[in-house]
Amino acid sequence: MELAHFIRVKYKIIELSRKFVHLAACSFAIFWPLFDSNHWGWRLNIIVSGVMTLRLLYKGAILKDPEDEDVRSMSRTSSPSELLYGPLQMTLIMCYVGSTKYMTNTGIIVMASLVGDWLAAIVGLEYGKHKYKVPLGGDKSIEGTVGCIIGTMLGI
Secondary structure (H helix, E strand, O other), rough: HHHHHHHHHHHHHHHHOOOOOOHHHHHHHHHHHHHOOOOHHHHHHHHHHHHHHHHHHHHHHHOOOOOOHHHHHHOOOHHHHHHHHHHHHHHHHHHHHHHOOOOOHHHHHHHHHHHHHHHHHHHHHHHOEEEEEOOOEEEHHHHHHHHHHHHHHHHH
């Protein structure tokens, strides 16, 4: 019984730490007003997400080391190829939004949805009792979906 409890607690900690990355990533839109829109330098807002995109591609597709600390911290299964799914998609979205939706309401809403995704995972993991299935996705909970809506509104 103690081992099963330990595994559940460890899984929750890993999931929560992964979801805090969502919260930190979407916060880059907060710094947009610090860039001068009249100068080409505003495009520098995507440097961090661009470097992370290259890093994820390198570690997930070329290096493929399951013992790498990025692989262990950003994947659920310690599989390097897992970096090429969610984490890579997130950095690509950040690059796209930062370069094409800079300082627009659309860009803010997209980044705010990452706050919703963060809160959905926390609420769904802790309180999710009413499950439903999403086509091409996993099991979701009604509580997590409500958390996503609330988190997105708070993010906006």
